[in-house]
Amino acid sequence: VTDESSSNSPTLPTLAYAILALLARQPLTGYEIGRQLQDPIGLFWQAGHSQVYPVLARIEAQGLALATAGPGPGPRQKRRYSITPAGLTALRTWVEAPPGRRGRDELLLRVFASWVAPPEAILRVLREAEGLHRGQLETYLGRWARMQARGGPDAPGTADFADAATLRRGIEYERGRLAWVRWLIARLETAAHLD
Amino acid sequence: VTDESSSNSPTLPTLAYAILALLARQPLTGYEIGRQLQDPIGLFWQAGHSQVYPVLARIEAQGLALATAGPGPGPRQKRRYSITPAGLTALRTWVEAPPGRRGRDELLLRVFASWVAPPEAILRVLREAEGLHRGQLETYLGRWARMQARGGPDAPGTADFADAATLRRGIEYERGRLAWVRWLIARLETAAHLD
DNA sequence: ATCTCCATGTAACTCGTTACATGATTTT
DNA sequence: AAAATCATGTAACGAGTTACATGGAGAT
Secondary structure, eight states: OOOOSOTTSOOOOHHHHHHHHHHTTSOEEHHHHHHHTSTTTOSSOOOOHHHHHHHHHHHHHTTSEEEEEEOOSSSSOEEEEEEOHHHHHHHHHHHTSOOOOOOOOHHHHHHHTGGGSOHHHHHHHHHHHHHHHHHHHHHHHHHHHHHHHTSOOOOTTSHHHHHHHHHHHHHHHHHHHHHHHHHHHHHHHHHHTTO | OOOOSOTTSOOOOHHHHHHHHHHTTSOEEHHHHHHHTSTTTOSSOOOOHHHHHHHHHHHHHTTSEEEEEEOOSSSSOEEEEEEOHHHHHHHHHHHTSOOOOOOOOHHHHHHHTGGGSOHHHHHHHHHHHHHHHHHHHHHHHHHHHHHHHTSOOOOTTSHHHHHHHHHHHHHHHHHHHHHHHHHHHHHHHHHHTTO
């Protein structure tokens, strides 16, 4: 375990910092955090609500966020969390630490193993992937357009600039992905009708 | 659990298919598989040896690979695994299934939260990331050059073509990453010496 | 003498996913 | 009338990481 912190604050999972990064912008409920970390929305980090609630409890226990409780729609109270100065400090410290790079990519792994399967099967997988990436790219471009519409991106050091920077990378990633998938489809198609 | 398989074969983790994809090329020991899935080498999937051994045991138990045992350097026997026809079929079936897309990116998450930290701290993180990506890109380009040297990539349907296709994506990914990191560094630097 | 590489595994723990559970309000 | 949305949580399990453990061969 890479625990370089003091004894009273055990290390938090990366998800905790994703949550703190959202809370640094505005107070949110666990439900809202869960929504923002859902699959097509969460640009760089995903989590289900069942993972969010226990981590939120730990964040609160360490004094990194405070909750204000009020009546909720269900049998339990609705709790809206705000980040504390200690939470901001913790987030700042984490941001300044070097990121660990580990990547897992199922599509790439499938392509790596694709030569064991017939080309039509791989083409099906690739065409589906192409659709998904096209959709994701459009989602991102829509966000980008809305962002430009309500005043362009600010100067570095603002949340708006950070949003724009991450979104920019998301768009470039999807474009690169799409180009590669289309290249592969073209290669496989020309090879296929040579038979 | 998304178990659509028959009762006698419980679902295997994705790592099992990464291992089968390696075994489909040539017989390997658990140690060699672990090496190939190590951080800078594993292009799209990473795992430590402690994860590999139990999964290999499950692969063997399901008859997807066979081991030939011989004297090893340590107290235990050295076991070299070969894929079986059943293993090839399982791999083929998995390749044809749609990949689940979930991505986690620590650097992107850090940039998303970067506005809470001073610009010099973020620049340190970004410059370190730039070095890592430059190194990774060089590694990939080296592999690419060696690949071209011993006869260019084959036609689709071969392992060599699959290698080239995945490597190509790796190179494009690193290039895109590098360009983005450099753009960000430039933006932050010009903003910094306006103070 | 110590370190690294080869080679195998186990143990303890944390993280992540799916499913279960409750219940009011709004939409179809 | 049924389904989706808001809102909270727990339980069970599987995946992933770090550390422990063993030991021969070769390099520094």
